[in-house]
Amino acid sequence: MLTMRKSLNLSFALMLGAACFTLSPSTALAYDAQSTAAVNVDKQGVGLQGHDPVAYFSAKAATAGKPAYRADYEGVTYHFASQANRDKFKANPAQFAPQFGGFCAMGVALGKKLDGDPQAWKVVDGKLYLNVNKDIQKKWLEDVPGNLQKARSEWPQIQAKAPQDL
Incomplete structure (x- = not known):
């Protein structure tokens, strides 16, 4: 067996x-x-191929982020679809990071x-x-x-x- x-x-x-x-x-x-x-990460240090980690939870969809809204966490730069999503991430990055x-x-x-x-x-x-x-x-x-x-x-x-x- x-x-x-x-x-x-x-x-x-x-x-x-x-x-x-x-x-x-x-x-x-x-x-x-x-x-x-x-x-x-990619060659620029961006995770999730530029997708917004918060959107998976709030929009329940893979959503492209914008480089203008970015935050770093544990050696990864994440992009976000909005400033509000970036702020949510910054408040608790471990909750949203893959x-x-x-x-x-x-x-x-x-x-x-x-x-x-x-x-x-x-x-x-x-x-x-x-x-x-x-x-x-x-x-x-x-x-x-x-x-x-x-x-x-x-x-x-x-x-x-x-x-x-x-």
């Missing part, structure tokens, strides 16, 4: 890896595969740091989670509690490693 479970996990991991390259949007992989940072540094939650559950797609998101228990794409998100949504348990277990071991080394 354990061998079969390991085989299924390996098969899924291989499928996930293939999906990252074939199914992800062209804007994916905006992160630096050599960075050992625990946060997923989990696992903005990396794909399913990838983290499998011991990988994959880019998070701002369009493949879910708020669970008041926390924002991203996935590498919507196809992988469907798999993640099949067992959110189990996948979060795995991800929380894996994150301490991988957060300081470069994605290319995982």
Whole structure:
């Protein structure tokens, strides 16, 4: 039984890896595969590919932010759709910042740091989670509690490693 479970996990991991390259949007992989940072940012240090983290909670939608409304938190610059959203974020950034540094939650559950797609998101228990794409998100949504348990277990071991080394 354990061998079969390991085989299924390996098969899924291989499928996930293939999906990252074939199914992800062209804007994916905006992160630096050599960075050992625990946060997923683009070359300018912007997280969520410029999307407003507060809007996921208030508008319940992925909403592009504006560079004019910005705030920094734990080494990431976030953009916001409005000054009000920026002010909400500044009052409690931990409430709105994406989990696992903005990396794909399913990838983290499998011991990988994959880019998070701002369009493949879910708020669970008041926390924002991203996935590498919507196809992988469907798999993640099949067992959110189990996948979060795995991800929380894996994150301490991988957060300081470069994605290319995982």
